[in-house]
Amino acid sequence: MADRAPRLGDVIDDYCPRCRLLLNHDVTSLYDGEPAKVTCRTCHDTHDYRHAQVPVKRKTRKDDKQSLLEQVLATMPRPPEPAPPPLETPAKKRRDLWAEVERIKGSKKD
Numbered sequence: 727m728a729d730r731a732p733r734l735g736d737v738i739d740d741y742c743p744r745c746r747l748l749l750n751h752d753v754t755s756l757y758d759g760e761p762a763k764v765t766c767r768t769c770h771d772t773h774d775y776r777h778a779q780v781p782v783k784r785k786t787r788k789d790d791k792q793s794l795l796e797q798v799l800a801t802m803p804r805p806p807e808p809a810p811p812p813l814e815t816p817a818k819k820r821r822d823l824w825a826e827v828e829r830i831k832g833s834k835k836d
């Protein structure tokens with residue numbers, strides 16, 4: 727890879743704090759031969775160049791919540807099994823109805 731100094735307008739990978747992803751950025755400002763400001767090509771947010779460093783994910787409250795939820799769920803009784811389907815399905819009912827009609831027809835002939 728050519729190790730040339732970055733120039734304005736160069737497309738470089740950097741971490742976008744808005745998109746929270748490593749994305750293509752335009753170099754919009756240089757300082758001491760290094761990109762100082764970059765603009766995300768996805769959300770067009772301009773921010774300090776982060777040297778493509780994805781911030782280390784801190785143990786967020788969300789993770790704590792998740793584990794707490796899991797703890798609570800572990801202590802709770804299992805949800806009841808889904809109710810079995812009704813024994814008399816519509817199809818069966820329809821069949822019975824036709825059987826009934828046939829029976830009535832048969833009895834009328836008599």
Ligand SMILES: [Zn+2]
Pocket residue numbers: 742743744745746749766767768769770771
């Ligand atoms: Zn972005």
